[in-house]
Amino acid sequence: MGEFMNVSERPFSAGQNDIIKKMSGEIAKTEIKAVSFRMKNVLVVTPFSAEQDLFMLMENDFRKISRSEKSFAQLRTDAQDSALKKYGNVSLDSIYGIISKTGKVKNTESLVSRECGLIERFSEARYCGKLLYNEALKHGKKIIIVTDGMYPESTVEKILEKCGYNNYTLIKAEDFGEVQEKSGIEPSGLLHIGSNVEKDVEAPILKGSKALLLSAEVPLMVRSGRLRGFIQSSRLLDIDSPEYLALRCAFGLYAMYGFDVPQNKAAKSDFCNNPYMLGFIVYGTFSLIQDSYEYYDQLKQELSSPAGNNQKILQGRDDFLRVFNQYFFEFDDFMKYEGFELPFEFLADHSAPADRMLLRSCISDSTYKKWSENVTDPEILPVYARTVKKNAVSQLADKLFPPGTKIRTIADGILAKSHR
DSSP states (O other): OOOSSOGGGSOOOHHHHHHHHHHHHHHHOTTOOEEEEETBTTTEEOSOSSTTHHHHTTHHHHHTTOOOSSOHHHHHHHHHHHHHHHHSSOOHHHHHHHHHHHTTOSOOHHHHHHHHHHHHHHOEEOHHHHHHHHHHHHTTOEEEEEEOSOSOHHHHHHHHHHTTOOSOEEEEOSSHHHHHHHHTSOGGGEEEEESOIIIIIIHHHHTTOEEEEOOOHHHHHHHTSSHHHHHHHHTTTTTTSGGGHHHHHHHHHHHHHHTSSOOOOOTTOSSTTOHHHHIIIIIHHHHTTGGGOOOOSHHHHHHTOOTTTOHHHHHHHHHHHHHHHHHHGGGTTTOOOTTTTHHHHHHHHHOOHHHHHHTGGGSOHHHHHHHHHHOOOOOOOOOOSSOOOOOHHHHHHHHHSOTTSHHHHHHHHHHHHHTO
């Protein structure tokens, strides 16, 4: 599939350009002889905003060979945690060795092959990471790519080849000390680029090397505004369920594209004061359920059709539809559009002043005045990278009030407030 979008066609903000310039300048320094890059989140990204989402796409494969009552996503996540606790690191062999017992599967080869195939399919080069990688190549630096060793080397090499990376030394390591030792470079001549402050910045500096932080896209997306926290609050008990997989993937794409080059939250905006990004996550998702949406007020009716008013919003919407289909058209069985109305309802009910101004030309003066007077602050909750296991009360709620029912939505709202 190759790089899913040519990000360089989008104009970057002054802050984003400054980040690229400063990081490129550090790479170009003559005392730097080698640059090491973390592969995950820095050079390679996927369109998932939660770790278990890839595993949900393997549920049918799992059901063909197992009668376990647990979902494959839960078994796979638990097995990885167990392998890390037992061995101190993880590999697919150790993970699937555990799954063969907990999931009652005699032969896991088909599942291993399927996971490797999916991670290869969904992996893409991170534009900002590749730009820095090419900068290192241009200046003749030795390039080291660091992996955590979970996937087989053959799979890692296929991913890197697909993403256009070559001329590198591959090192499997979690600890930067291993990277430094295996690099063959004096500490002062090694520059490390990663996404984890402790592992990728503090550790190299303490060992005499230099380091740059290239923050992961999903945390940047979460912190950019209140939208993702609003989703978490609105669907407190169900957001990690298969029904909301498509919505989580939508936010994965939003992070993958909108926050490829780090950018900070803009004042009085939840979309970095960028009409394109508003169009991408709000009108992109809304377009897929608009025909079935029930309008209860004039504001939402007027907001529903930005066509012809703001071309950047329309471009963002159309790009979302294109890439969402590009990635997930093969997985229609899993892509239920539950919650796709929530970003639009957030815009209508809780939008920040700068975001309302982006749509000023789309609605009448009287409706805009009423909108500004009636907007409220949203309920928001923290967003976690991993599924939070449900307690007994949550599990009972699943049985008594099925996800998606009106009474369940009311209950979720009450629970969200009780967690604040």
